[in-house]
Structures are given as structure tokens and as C-alpha cells.
Amino acid sequence: MAPKAPKFEIKTPKGTRDWSGADMVLREKIFNTITNVFKRHGGVTIDTPVFELKEILAGKYGEDSKLIYDLADQGGELCSLRYDLTVPFARFLAMDKNIQQIKRYHIAKVYRRDQPAVKKGRMREFYQCDFDIAGVYDPMIPDAEIIRIINEVFDGLGLKGKFTIKLNSRKILDGIFQVCGVPDESIRPISSAVDKLDKMPWADVRKEMVEEKGLAPEVADKIGKYVVLKGKRDLLEQLQKDEELAANPSMQQGFEDMDLLFTYLDAFDVTHSVSFDLSLARGLDYYTGVIYEVVTEGSAPKVSAAEAADKPKKKKGKSGDADEDRSDDPTVGIGSIAAGGRYDNLVGMFSGKTQVPCVGISFGIDRIFSILSATQSNKERKNEVDVFVMAMGGGKDFTGLLKERSQVCTRLWDAGIKAEMLYKVKPKFQNQFKAAETNGVPFALILGEDELAQGKVKLKEMGLPADHPLKEGELISLENLAEEVQVRLDQKKKLDAIVEQAGGLRVVGGIKGEDVKVATETTQPQADAPAQE
Amino acid sequence: MAPKAPKFEIKTPKGTRDWSGADMVLREKIFNTITNVFKRHGGVTIDTPVFELKEILAGKYGEDSKLIYDLADQGGELCSLRYDLTVPFARFLAMDKNIQQIKRYHIAKVYRRDQPAVKKGRMREFYQCDFDIAGVYDPMIPDAEIIRIINEVFDGLGLKGKFTIKLNSRKILDGIFQVCGVPDESIRPISSAVDKLDKMPWADVRKEMVEEKGLAPEVADKIGKYVVLKGKRDLLEQLQKDEELAANPSMQQGFEDMDLLFTYLDAFDVTHSVSFDLSLARGLDYYTGVIYEVVTEGSAPKVSAAEAADKPKKKKGKSGDADEDRSDDPTVGIGSIAAGGRYDNLVGMFSGKTQVPCVGISFGIDRIFSILSATQSNKERKNEVDVFVMAMGGGKDFTGLLKERSQVCTRLWDAGIKAEMLYKVKPKFQNQFKAAETNGVPFALILGEDELAQGKVKLKEMGLPADHPLKEGELISLENLAEEVQVRLDQKKKLDAIVEQAGGLRVVGGIKGEDVKVATETTQPQADAPAQE
Structure with a gap:
């Protein structure tokens, strides 16, 4: 019972628009x-x-x-x-x-x-x-x-x-x-x-x-x-x-x-x-x-002046x-x-x-x-998710860990942490990673069978430079999952606030407070922006 | 050029209402x-x-x-x-x-x-x-x-x-x-x-x-x-x-x-x-x-059952x-x-x-x-103001301290603190106090000429019981005004959160963390509310 396409143009009324x-x-x-x-x-x-x-x-x-x-x-x-x-x-x-x-x-x-x-x-x-x-x-x-x-x-x-x-x-x-x-x-x-x-x-x-x-x-x-x-x-x-x-x-x-x-x-x-x-x-x-x-x-x-003179008077x-x-x-x-x-x-x-x-x-x-x-930059995040929960693996026997991902999400949600996962039983790792990257999610929580067996999961800050000591992420205990994640989120939020106050700076590293490098960076071109008076 | 009253009834259209x-x-x-x-x-x-x-x-x-x-x-x-x-x-x-x-x-x-x-x-x-x-x-x-x-x-x-x-x-x-x-x-x-x-x-x-x-x-x-x-x-x-x-x-x-x-x-x-x-x-x-x-x-x-039986079938x-x-x-x-x-x-x-x-x-x-x-109780606050800035005095020479009140408000606003004062050159103290009370503003910041001369203002938590040690408020330094106020606001917010979690309790005292008394209190009548299952 697939519906038929309608005969009129699908649009919003004149002078109105959708926002998204x-x-x-x-x-x-x-x-x-x-x-x-x-x-x-x-x-x-x-x-x-x-x-x-x-x-x-x-x-x-x-x-x-x-x-x-x-x-x-x-x-x-x-x-x-x-x-x-x-x-x-x-x-x-x-x-x-x-x-x-x-x-x-x-x-x-x-x-x-x-x-x-x-x-x-x-x-x-x-x-x-x-x-x-x-x-x-x-x-x-x-x-x-x-x-x-x-x-x-x-x-x-x-x-x-x-x-x-x-x-x-x-x-x-x-x-x-x-x-x-x-x-x-x-x-x-x-x-x-x-x-x-x-x-x-x-x-x-x-x-x-x-x-x-x-x-x-x-x-x-x-x-x-x-x-x-x-x-x-x-x-x-x-x-x-x-x-x-x-x-x-x-x-x-x-x-x-x-x-x-x-x-x-x-x-x-x-x-x-x-x-x-x-x-x-x-x-x-x-x-x-x-x-x-x-x-x-x-x-x-x-x-x-030339342009202005050139213009016919309205x-x-x-x-x-x-x-x-x-x-x-x-x-x-x-x-x-x-x-x-x-x-x-x-x-x-x-x-x-x-x-x-x-x-x-x-x-x-x-x-x-x-x-x-x-x-402003177009890099505004599209949603507010802080943690993307992923499963690592890919071999023939990869189960996808859907149950474990769901449970980890549930624990984060219970603690009020914004978290997401792919709605897929056996997601490819790169697809999960790409989804997190596309939405600018700051942290990946990566579940692997071996780590889970040890009661641990890997927390990785996204977008760290290649030489950063925490580039590969760090293992955190499942037992205090929400607390461990919340500490990193709070630290990052504090850092981001400092950076925003400094203006035109971007943190290049550090999910730990002690471990911060701040680098100056040229901001995006502002040719069209009004100059500071 | 006072306008004439219109000839039609002033109302919202049928089935609509204002919310306030x-x-x-x-x-x-x-x-x-x-x-x-x-x-x-x-x-x-x-x-x-x-x-x-x-x-x-x-x-x-x-x-x-x-x-x-x-x-x-x-x-x-x-x-x-x-x-x-x-x-x-x-x-x-x-x-x-x-x-x-x-x-x-x-x-x-x-x-x-x-x-x-x-x-x-x-x-x-x-x-x-x-x-x-x-x-x-x-x-x-x-x-x-x-x-x-x-x-x-x-x-x-x-x-x-x-x-x-x-x-x-x-x-x-x-x-x-x-x-x-x-x-x-x-x-x-x-x-x-x-x-x-x-x-x-x-x-x-x-x-x-x-x-x-x-x-x-x-x-x-x-x-x-x-x-x-x-x-x-x-x-x-x-x-x-x-x-x-x-x-x-x-x-x-x-x-x-x-x-x-x-x-x-x-x-x-x-x-x-x-x-x-x-x-x-x-x-x-x-x-x-x-x-x-x-x-x-x-x-x-x-x-x-009687009521139901009594009712004609619709x-x-x-x-x-x-x-x-x-x-x-x-x-x-x-x-x-x-x-x-x-x-x-x-x-x-x-x-x-x-x-x-x-x-x-x-x-x-x-x-x-x-x-x-x-x-829910009808005691919901009508606005979110945290501090009501008042002037104390009332004698013949009372200036109203409008300039000082404005400056104090400005410093609080600069720090992102929600603050209000009466739009009056020489407000009566009881009118200021009543305005704060009516809106359920948690703190009064009271300016007096003598205290100002010493570089101090009085911060008073509203609604404390008569025997509370801080009932009369405490003098805080003008120099660190915003910080001093913020500390009290944060403490109160934390306390309120604890109390809300406890449920059905109300803090009866303490703007200092060390100084809390929590008393059980009967909640408002809930005759019409659905009972806990």
C-alpha cells in the first residue's frame, strides 16, 4: 500500500521557511x-x-x-x-x-x-x-x-x-x-x-x-x-x-x-x-x-564611492x-x-x-x-551529545555488543549525560566513528569484549592531535562509569570556557586539567564581518 | 490626547488564552x-x-x-x-x-x-x-x-x-x-x-x-x-x-x-x-x-459507584x-x-x-x-531574580541611595547574577522588602549609608526562622561583592537540590553550608492528586 506522490509542489508557503x-x-x-x-x-x-x-x-x-x-x-x-x-x-x-x-x-x-x-x-x-x-x-x-x-x-x-x-x-x-x-x-x-x-x-x-x-x-x-x-x-x-x-x-x-x-x-x-x-x-x-x-x-x-555614484537613484x-x-x-x-x-x-x-x-x-x-x-564558523554542532558509545571489533565473530552499548547508554542517561549510539546490531567501527565526528561529539566511549571482561571501557577525546599523550584514549572503570565520564566532561567544559574567554584560541589537547596545551590559531577569514571599532 | 475606550469587548478569541x-x-x-x-x-x-x-x-x-x-x-x-x-x-x-x-x-x-x-x-x-x-x-x-x-x-x-x-x-x-x-x-x-x-x-x-x-x-x-x-x-x-x-x-x-x-x-x-x-x-x-x-x-x-450510577449515560x-x-x-x-x-x-x-x-x-x-x-504548590516563583537590592533608611534625610543601588545592581549583572531593585528614588524599606517577598526572591542586599562608608553591605537570606543565627543577615565586603553573593547563591542552590531530592522536606535555615537544619514538613494537601502506586 505504498502511497502515490501528490500532484502539487511540496513547499512551505511564500515568505515562510523551515529552520533546521x-x-x-x-x-x-x-x-x-x-x-x-x-x-x-x-x-x-x-x-x-x-x-x-x-x-x-x-x-x-x-x-x-x-x-x-x-x-x-x-x-x-x-x-x-x-x-x-x-x-x-x-x-x-x-x-x-x-x-x-x-x-x-x-x-x-x-x-x-x-x-x-x-x-x-x-x-x-x-x-x-x-x-x-x-x-x-x-x-x-x-x-x-x-x-x-x-x-x-x-x-x-x-x-x-x-x-x-x-x-x-x-x-x-x-x-x-x-x-x-x-x-x-x-x-x-x-x-x-x-x-x-x-x-x-x-x-x-x-x-x-x-x-x-x-x-x-x-x-x-x-x-x-x-x-x-x-x-x-x-x-x-x-x-x-x-x-x-x-x-x-x-x-x-x-x-x-x-x-x-x-x-x-x-x-x-x-x-x-x-x-x-x-x-x-x-x-x-x-x-x-x-x-x-x-x-x-x-x-x-x-x-x-564609485559604486554608489554608479547606482541609479531609487x-x-x-x-x-x-x-x-x-x-x-x-x-x-x-x-x-x-x-x-x-x-x-x-x-x-x-x-x-x-x-x-x-x-x-x-x-x-x-x-x-x-x-x-x-x-561565525559553520562548525556549530548539530546536536548536544557529549558521548558517542561505540563497539570495537569487526571480525567474523563480532557481536556488535548492542546489549552492552544500550546498558552503557542507559547508565549515562541515568546520570543525565547526553549520549548516543548507532541503531545497528553490528555496526562497523568506522561508521560509528564517522557519526561521532560528523556531529562533533567530543568523546567516544569504546566498548571491546576484552576490556569489558576486565570491567573497563575506553574513553577517547575526539580530535586530539597525533602526538597527544591521550590520543589513543584511556581505560576507565565500568564501575564508576558515569562519574569518570562526568569528570572529563566537566574538565573539557572548563577548558573550553577558558579558551572562549581568551578568544581566537583553540585547545589542542588534554582531557586532563593538568595536561593542557593552548595554541594560538588564526580564526576563520572575516572579510565580510564588521571590524572592531 | 487620551484615547477613547473601544466599543467592542477586549478578549482573546474563543478557545485561546493568554499564559502568564x-x-x-x-x-x-x-x-x-x-x-x-x-x-x-x-x-x-x-x-x-x-x-x-x-x-x-x-x-x-x-x-x-x-x-x-x-x-x-x-x-x-x-x-x-x-x-x-x-x-x-x-x-x-x-x-x-x-x-x-x-x-x-x-x-x-x-x-x-x-x-x-x-x-x-x-x-x-x-x-x-x-x-x-x-x-x-x-x-x-x-x-x-x-x-x-x-x-x-x-x-x-x-x-x-x-x-x-x-x-x-x-x-x-x-x-x-x-x-x-x-x-x-x-x-x-x-x-x-x-x-x-x-x-x-x-x-x-x-x-x-x-x-x-x-x-x-x-x-x-x-x-x-x-x-x-x-x-x-x-x-x-x-x-x-x-x-x-x-x-x-x-x-x-x-x-x-x-x-x-x-x-x-x-x-x-x-x-x-x-x-x-x-x-x-x-x-x-x-x-x-x-x-x-x-x-x-x-x-x-x-x-x-453512586455518582457513576447517578449519571445519565452519555x-x-x-x-x-x-x-x-x-x-x-x-x-x-x-x-x-x-x-x-x-x-x-x-x-x-x-x-x-x-x-x-x-x-x-x-x-x-x-x-x-x-x-x-x-x-504542585502555588508557591512557584514568578521570576528568577536571586537578589533584591534595597536601601535602608527612612528618616527625613534619607536619599534613597538610587545611584548606589544602581551601581550594585550593575556589578551583580556584570557577574551574571539576577538582580532587581525598585524603580523609585526614595523607596520605603517595607515596600522594597515586600516586593522581594512577593516574588520569592531568596536574598536581600541591603544598602545603608553607615555600612557603605565602611565598604560593606548587608546580605540577608529571606524567610529564615526567627531563631536562626543569620536571621539578621551578615555584612559582606563591597570589594568582592559579586563573589561573596555568588558563593551564597551556590550554597543555597546545592542545599535546595539536596532538599528536593529528599522530597517533602524544606530547609529551614542556613545560607552557609555548615549551618543547615532540615526539618520535615507536611506537604500541601493532596486530596485531588493521584496517589503513589
Whole structure:
């Protein structure tokens, strides 16, 4: 009763993909690193349904609402797949009045019927990874902790010194616009134009302001003097000395916020990573205070001047939304790798009366994955097995020792040790060895009839150099099997940790602590990787 | 610009729910335990899209196909939300011809437009947790390892000795049906009737066979003699002595399989947990070899005879599918908590030529959650913070020490220690203490101006009894802050592990290893929990 082949193409839906193998291992590693940071700061996770009532999402995403996936009307409620994790979080807070304060993280897939660009990681189904602090607290303390968290995440991912957190405040930005003479109703559109300064020269942004958005040229020019400014507390002090700005109420609030923020960033030891950048505006309308965006060298890949000049000009990006930097133009790069800010009014859009102010950050997992998979070796292990249990022999009378292998595995499993064997009654030795090698299993436990008769098995560390004293392995007692193995595993883990800390080194030998040689080794070519700043 | 309250009810869609708080913590704990076991056996995880092409799911679920969620036709491909993880896995294997062997696990949500029964954990969106071994291997070794894995999972979840793995083989079952004289075309329907023996008495099952399915009464009676049989290898030997059975080819294959299986189960040390049960049939059509189903006392809750007699008889369950035991009848209980088997032909339904034989198990997370949440204390911690950093004081001149608290938190975070403080400039001491207590944070680090001046802070273990020598905490040096804290955390973790192993005990004191008192304590009432067998 062999089934017939189906008549349609077997594939995943457009803009979606399967994850497996080394990609999956790397992605899980990224999730683990990020989750550990979130937990270190007292984060708790929540889980919301993958679809929401259609009404919940309606009116939250402006013209991008057309990208929302709807479920078919099969009777009952009309539902849509979630578009992000922020609106479901706001809905969650609005529903549960008991939760007035929470530090929540949520790592989950979201859905957008956008044009996919698979190579850049722009998919229709993709992961978001959000941390938000909700609740009424003394000003700017949670905002500063979010920046501390951003630092710990990227340091933890091995990008220490390779990222910059651009920082601004909606209050300061709006103050500048007001002082420069932007009419109130034009503040958000003008803000959107400013947000494009990381992709367009000022001349183009000015043109958009004046020609498309009807701003007076002298107002645009006045804005132009401010939005090029970057710095840290020095920039804040410079702005504070500007009497015209200092007289604006929104600006005063912004000054107060940023002053506190810089104080707290010092205490959290992360001032070095931020750039107070007046060109940062962020697209989404709902931000009400501090905003930030994390960039790395990979955010905008290097293009030679000649190449850039050679390129025909692309049409301008659409109005500033969170996705605009996911353009198909390859010079744009992968864009920001995390972004967020304070949004104090979103929960109120559901609850009406009860406001729960929030500040948060969303990490772009797919972009982070692209950067890390380009810089990391492909030698990631595909599984986590520590010991491959093998039978030695091969003669006519070779029994395969399946029972003994099973029992040895069982004893390792009982002790919590990750172990594997071939599902074969009489496996060839080289096949067992190859299986261990292919998966990068660090230890082979080799069973032979003679050794077993003496109550012993051979433990061999894989990949030792030919001249290593333990190259041929060592006999260990069956009686204390799990303990003997665990000692070697622990030693190797310690060594590996030391080596990883040293960076660019690889242990060339030693399953015994006393017996270590550490050799420098050139790391894999990193031509495409962002250079250390 | 305060937003207006929306006019519709703020809720999650029917049959879905949010997860947060203690429920989420317990669910994560279950996932971690299960994932650790999967990794211990060399499992790797894959991730597939939440929706598949409609055609992929078509024709796989029989009459339950009506429960599939479709996406709206918004142009482009027609898609449906996945109904289980098995069909996407088979599709994945059929697409990637390079993968001929894999031990994969997948923990993800699936979707069924069923009538929800929230109290029993029957939801429209729910988690499945699957481990499958795909590939051609020597017979029955992977099948036995699956049973080993089931044991490790339930032992790991604290259900050691409280579950039974019912075991049968489609080859043996079909052999019995053939020998008894069931016509070939009736074998699956009769098999479905047998599958109901865990919920219906034999008389009712016989009636269904004879009256609904047209089986000759003498054939039914012959079946009845077999399907009541239970045992281990003894039952296999008993069947092997039956000359009529021994002459049947399907039976011979089944005997060979079960003989090997019992040998391997002995080697894996798990024979004690299985019951070779001829009444186990499993609903799904695609099983081709060994089948299993895990039950616990909670699978069918105790009902007094009076209660049972009092209850009007409910209509019979629908034909045997994987969900039938999720009936609304409260006497049915939560049903099996894991189920699976060998399915050698499913991948071929997509690939046509290439067959990849598979054997696997699916753990019913929601049912396991129900059991564990009924037996476990509600004192699960809501976050994982180990140290709550507080400022002591309260007089008029109290500064709140926000800078110092931030710096201390920073040093702990730098060392990877989970720490938290109140986001308040001048917090009241009792509010800080209460926050730590509410979340069950084990240690308080208390900053006072006098102590800081001496380069010291106070570390206090929370919840110590009044007469404990360290009740008031101990002063530790700021200089080695992180190390000093880490030592105490490690000691407490070790103690907690010892106590957990001892079971039903609780440490009443001691943040120093030398200083431990362990007291027996009555555990929380367990009236509703299944008793130890």
C-alpha cells in the first residue's frame, strides 16, 4: 500500500521557511543569550494567542494594516494573525487590571503579508523578541535599565564594542520642531522625514519637507541645524544653553528626562554605548518619550564611492514606518538590529480609563541572525551529545555488543549525560566513528569484549592531535562509569570556557586539567564581518 | 490626547488564552524538563511555519479535517494553520532529500476549531511536544529508545511510578483480527472499536462491532478473548504458544518485533513501566508497527459507584481519533498524557518514491500541565531574580541611595547574577522588602549609608526562622561583592537540590553550608492528586 506522490509542489508557503540544522542551533543560541539577560533583570515571559480578534489589530498600524493576515470566516469571530507583539501586550494589560506593573518578555512569531526578501531575512513569518517594562515608576529609571539590557544582550552575543545605541526623545524632537516653527499638525510628518536621515542626505530630506510636506524653507533650514547634532551629555548641555529651546515647555521636559537618563546610564555603566542623536525620530506614532535604535556596521554595508555614484537613484522610501529600512536596495543593509522607546498611551487605547505607561525594546532576531551567521564558523554542532558509545571489533565473530552499548547508554542517561549510539546490531567501527565526528561529539566511549571482561571501557577525546599523550584514549572503570565520564566532561567544559574567554584560541589537547596545551590559531577569514571599532 | 475606550469587548478569541504568572512558570518548567531529555538522546529541534499550504493538510485527518483553520483568501496561495506537528514533519522530510536520518523534536502550537473545554485544557490553540526518530535502522532499537525517553520525561516531571506505558503492535492486532476472521476491509473500523475499551465496557464495544459494524457475533466473541489480555513478555510467550496465531504472517512479524523490543527494553532498564496491552489500538490510521499510549491515575479520575450510577449515560464517543478522550464527560478524565507509534508510510504520501520510516511520541502538554498544577504548590516563583537590592533608611534625610543601588545592581549583572531593585528614588524599606517577598526572591542586599562608608553591605537570606543565627543577615565586603553573593547563591542552590531530592522536606535555615537544619514538613494537601502506586 505504498502511497502515490501528490500532484502539487511540496513547499512551505511564500515568505515562510523551515529552520533546521546549524541555522536552528545558532537561532536557539541567540534566544538563550537574550532570554538569560531578560531573566537577569527580573523579566517574566507571557504567551498570547497567535491570532487576535480582528478588531484588536484594527487601526493600530496605519496604512500597513493591509499587510495583516486574516483567518477565513468559518463562522464565529473574525480573527487576524498578530502583526507584532506590542499590541497583544497592550491588550493583555488592558484585560488584566490586576497587573499594574510587569517586566515582561515575549519571543514569538509575527506575520506580515509583505513582499518577502529572503536573503535579507525579510519574511512573512518572523520572530520578534520584546522586553517591556510597564507601570508607573519614578521617571527614567526603567528607561535607563532598558539601555542597560540592550548592552548586555549585544555584549552577550559577542558584539561588544560593535554596536551603537542611538538615543533621542520625542519631547526634545517635538520641542525643536515647535521652536523652529513647524505647525502642530505637521510635526509627525516632519518627524517621519527626519527619520530618513540615516538613508538619505539632508538635501533630500529638506526637499521632502519643503516640496512634499509644504514646510517653509527657512523652517526646514532651522531644523537642519539641529538634526545633524550628535553627542552625549555634552550635547544636552549645549542645547540647554540655547535660550530659545530652553523656553519651550516640551523641551524643558525633554531636558529633565535626558538629564536624569544620563545620570542613570552612568550608574549602569553604559554611557559609552549611546549616542544622543537628534536625527533619530522613529516611525511609529505611539512613542511619547525616549526613543532608541541600535545600529551596527552591518546596518549599512560599505559601498565604494564609485559604486554608489554608479547606482541609479531609487525612489524614496515610503513614510516612516518600522519596516522602511527593510528595503530591497542592497546598499541599505539590514538596518537597525533593535529599536524601541516609551509609549505611555497604547494600553489606554484598549482600556479607555486605565493608562499603563510602558517602555520597551524589540530585538530584530532575523537581522541579528544574519550578522552572526556571517561572522561565525559553520562548525556549530548539530546536536548536544557529549558521548558517542561505540563497539570495537569487526571480525567474523563480532557481536556488535548492542546489549552492552544500550546498558552503557542507559547508565549515562541515568546520570543525565547526553549520549548516543548507532541503531545497528553490528555496526562497523568506522561508521560509528564517522557519526561521532560528523556531529562533533567530543568523546567516544569504546566498548571491546576484552576490556569489558576486565570491567573497563575506553574513553577517547575526539580530535586530539597525533602526538597527544591521550590520543589513543584511556581505560576507565565500568564501575564508576558515569562519574569518570562526568569528570572529563566537566574538565573539557572548563577548558573550553577558558579558551572562549581568551578568544581566537583553540585547545589542542588534554582531557586532563593538568595536561593542557593552548595554541594560538588564526580564526576563520572575516572579510565580510564588521571590524572592531 | 487620551484615547477613547473601544466599543467592542477586549478578549482573546474563543478557545485561546493568554499564559502568564505561575501558569507560565510551570509550563516553561515542563518544556525545559522535556527538552533536556530530548537533547540527552541526541535530539535536534526544527521549526516549521505555523501555516502550511492547504493541500499539504488535505486528506490527512479524515473527518476531523473540518476542524482545520483556513487563512482568508487575500490573493496568492491558500493556506491553513497546522493541525499537528507530524504532517509538517513528514512534509519537511519529503522536501529535504539530504535528511535520511534525524532525531527531531518540535514543541509548538497547533490549531483545531473544536468545541473548547477550557477546564480540561481542551483549547483551539494548544501545544504539542513531539519527538520522532526518522530513518532506516536495525529493527526496534529506536522504538525501544522512544520508550526509554517516555520514562525519562515522566520521571523528570516527578511522576516516577505514577504512569503506565500501554504497548501494542498493529502487526499483532491485525494478526489477531485476521485469525479471528475479521474481513480485511473491516480491520480498521474494528480496530477503532477496540480502541474504546479504556472508556467503554466490552459489552458495549461488542455491540458496536456487531450492530454498527456488521461483524459476526462469533468473530466478536473470539476477539473478546484476546483483547482483555495484558502482561509483559509472559503475554508474548503465551501468544506465541497459540498455534493458530503463530501461523499468521502478520502475527509472526509482530512476535519478532515484540521479542526484540522486550530485549531492548530490558537493556534500557524500562520494562517495569510498560504494559503489553492487547486492547490498545490507537485511532490514527497511519500507524504501521508498535503503538503506545501513556496513562496515569489522573487519566480517568475516580468516581464513586453512586455518582457513576447517578449519571445519565452519555452518547458514545465518536470514532476513534486522537481526540476522542477529550470528551466533555467529566468522568472520562484527561485521557492519555502521551501517545505515539511507528508510521513508516507517511513521508511517502508527500515524496512518492522515497520512504522515510518514522517512530515517535507526542506529549500532551496541556494534560500534563493539568496534573502537575493540581499536585504542585502555588508557591512557584514568578521570576528568577536571586537578589533584591534595597536601601535602608527612612528618616527625613534619607536619599534613597538610587545611584548606589544602581551601581550594585550593575556589578551583580556584570557577574551574571539576577538582580532587581525598585524603580523609585526614595523607596520605603517595607515596600522594597515586600516586593522581594512577593516574588520569592531568596536574598536581600541591603544598602545603608553607615555600612557603605565602611565598604560593606548587608546580605540577608529571606524567610529564615526567627531563631536562626543569620536571621539578621551578615555584612559582606563591597570589594568582592559579586563573589561573596555568588558563593551564597551556590550554597543555597546545592542545599535546595539536596532538599528536593529528599522530597517533602524544606530547609529551614542556613545560607552557609555548615549551618543547615532540615526539618520535615507536611506537604500541601493532596486530596485531588493521584496517589503513589
